[in-house]
Amino acid sequence: MKQEIQHNEKMKTLGQLAASIAHEVRNPLTVVKGFLQMMRPHEQGKNAQYLEIALGELERTEAIINDYLYFAKPKLTKIESFSLSDMLQNVTTLFMPMATNNGVLLSSNLQGDIMIHTDRGQLQQALFNIIKNAVEATPSDGEVLLHLTGHDQHAQIVVMDNGKGMTKEQVSRIGTLFFTTKEVGTGIGTALAVRIIQSMNGVITYESEPGAGTKVTIKVPYQVVA
Ligand code: ADP
Ligand code: MG
Numbered sequence: 001m002k003q004e005i006q007h008n009e010k011m012k013t014l015g016q017l018a019a020s021i022a023h024e025v026r027n028p029l030t031v032v033k034g035f036l037q038m039m040r041p042h043e044q045g046k047n048a049q050y051l052e053i054a055l056g057e058l059e060r061t062e063a064i065i066n067d068y069l070y071f072a073k074p075k076l077t078k079i080e081s082f083s084l085s086d087m088l089q090n091v092t093t094l095f096m097p098m099a100t101n102n103g104v105l106l107s108s109n110l111q112g113d114i115m116i117h118t119d120r121g122q123l124q125q126a127l128f129n130i131i132k133n134a135v136e137a138t139p140s141d142g143e144v145l146l147h148l149t150g151h152d153q154h155a156q157i158v159v160m161d162n163g164k165g166m167t168k169e170q171v172s173r174i175g176t177l178f179f180t181t182k183e184v185g186t187g188i189g190t191a192l193a194v195r196i197i198q199s200m201n202g203v204i205t206y207e208s209e210p211g212a213g214t215k216v217t218i219k220v221p222y223q224v225v226a
Helices: 008-042 043-071 083-100 122-138 170-173 189-199
Strands: 002-004 079-083 106-112 117-121 143-150 154-161 203-209 213-221
Touching: 008 043, 079 083, 079 143, 083 106, 083 122, 083 143, 083 154, 117 122, 122 143, 122 154, 122 189, 122 213, 170 203, 189 203
Parallel strands: 106 143
Antiparallel strands: 002 203, 079 117, 143 154, 154 213, 203 213
16 A cells, blocks of 8 residues: 555644644643642542552653654744755664663665755654654664665655554555554654654655554655755
8 A cells, every 4th residue: 555645735734733732732731740740759548549640641742742743843943954864863762772672773875965955953853753653653673773764855764563564444544633543652653743744845655554563764855944
């Protein structure tokens, strides 16, 4: 099953609105979490139980916000030239602890010196969300491979995993806000990634087979304005 992912205008506006709200809400949440954590050692019985519930819900909220905002600043786009090879190397390093904890072999094969001109934070957010899903879909002893190559008009990034894969129906829902198959999923990560790649005039394609794994191909023009 191979499908190029599209999204509609309504979703784009929704996504932008949600991203700016997330940005505003993040700091006060961090403060609330900090105070609840300080209360932990001093509470017992029912209060201790309530604290754990509150902290758990805060963590869920944080997960939603991280899918939006791990790197990206909403709206304020900063277009610059940077090395895509270095960026992917950095993102790989970020995921090393998570991959190692899950017994997943994460490796990258990156053609060096690929420079690109676009919004660095947004692109990194998109790649982060896609790679995170790949690592999450892959069982212990599985592999995630990142591949970067330069072509005439565009750079190509392939994120390949041999994890659980998706059905045809699931692939068709990729890019739809709030589609998730995970117990604590947000269904935001891919919707945002698709929106970002398309805003850069890029193309994102998912190929997936249940039980065999998923291959995500991202093509981004070298000169793009988000
Ligand atoms: P979340 O990760 O919070 O569920 P996402 O928008 O990031 O939300 O992903 C939506 C859904 O797409 C996931 O729940 C999963 O079912 C599916 N998905 C995305 N990437 C992969 C992948 N590499 N392998 C298998 N399923 C995937
Ligand atoms: Mg995700």
